[in-house]
Amino acid sequence: MQTEKTFKNERLTYRLNIVAQEAIQANDEIFLRETGSRIRDLRVLRLIDDRPGTTFAEIAKTTGFERSLTSRIIQYLIGAGLIERENSSEDARVFLLSTTPKGKEVRQVARRLSDRLEVILTDPLSSQEMRALNEILARLGAWVTSEDYRNALANEPKKDAI
Known part of the structure; x- marks a missing residue:
């Protein structure tokens, strides 16, 4: 490898x-x-x-x-x-x-x-690692396309507020 x-x-x-x-x-x-x-x-x-x-x-x-x-x-x-x-x-x-x-x-x-x-x-990944990777990607995919994610980004403090 x-x-x-x-x-x-x-x-x-x-x-x-x-x-x-x-x-x-x-x-x-x-x-x-x-x-x-x-x-x-x-x-x-x-x-x-x-x-x-x-x-x-x-x-x-x-x-x-x-x-x-x-x-x-x-x-x-x-x-x-x-x-x-x-x-x-x-x-x-x-x-x-x-x-x-x-x-x-x-x-x-x-x-x-x-x-x-x-x-x-x-x-290079075991079948268990592949299942875990697919589950993680599914959760991340659902999260980044969700309204909750967009709201979290909208609530992120602006540079001047830090």
Whole structure:
């Protein structure tokens, strides 16, 4: 196991971000080779497949990607024949996105690949550690998306008040 890379910062959010970014960077070329798409493209594909009829605005909000990046990804997915768009019957300016059969197939290939790569990523952890990690991440995820968390942040004293 490689140990020469150490965290340059002890903050939890920094460490979580580094672990995620390192894993994504290491896996991205594998996804491109096996599916023809990069990880972020596949994330958007998955979101559209999970919610047929979703819109550009919903995808941009859910992913947190910049609008220009979201637009490029959607254009790529359309051009690759993985998704299609149709005008909303309620508002012609809005496009409804859905997955094509080819897109559904690519999603399944990506899912199987993701499952295999996740096993490699978590190899240093025991099954008990994996259960604990998943439970902790679920609790943190619920917390950071909660109203209580937003209230706690809003009540954080301002710099001048300290």
